[in-house]
Amino acid sequence: MDNMRKIILATVLVLLLLNRVEAQFAKGTYLTGADIGFGANTADNLQGSVSKATSYRFGAAVGKTFNGSRFWGVRINFNASQSKLGDVVGTRSNTLGGGVFMRQYVTIAKDFYAFGQASADVGVGNNKSLQPNTTNLVTVARSTNVNLSVAVGASYRIYKKMHLELSLPNLALTYYQHMRSFNNAGNVSGKSSHFGLETAFANNSGLNNVGLGFRLLL
Secondary structure: OHHHHHHHHHHHHHHHHHOOOEOOOOOOOEEEEEEEEEEEEEEEOOOOOEEEEEEEEEEEEEEEEOOOOEEEEEEEEEEEEEEEEOOEEEEEEEEEEEEEEEEEEEEEEOOEEEEEEEEEEEEEEEEEEEOOOOOOEEEEEEEEEEEEEEEEEEEEEOOOOEEEEEEEEEEEEEEEEEEEEEOOOOOEEEEEEEEEEEEHHHHOOHHHOEEEEEEEEO
């Protein structure tokens, strides 16, 4: 699966770089739709247990084109992830956010398009962790995030106004995060802020998340 994702990514990037034929939709066309994503990693540790990390993503967006190929719009997104050691959930986190995006389409063949998308989002997150010697998950941190990201994908027109698409979100991501940590009593125990930069190539984490969705062009 990892090799397939890398092939998809490389193919889309090459098409975007080499194909200069901008897609032409009617000016004033609206774009709306939703997408879902899923990722999973499994590893064996030295104690013989299996650790698993899973992530889920849902997003919805609406935009409009003024030149026939570039769409500007707003979007919302929800991300959730958890890690397990054996059958025990160790951590769980979720983030809810929204922002603005710009998406550029290019034509590859009849009814087949590639696209690149840049987004700016703001979100709030909640992180929970397993209490020692219990099975209870308690909130250990809450965060506020500001993200700038780049995604690529491919889109195929399956009906006159409906497109099915496959995307690789967070090809590149830069972010600012402010976090508040909590102790077992639920009181704030610390605050921190930091900037970060991630790419899908750094540790293959981004390549483990593929989005599948649809778009309506009205």
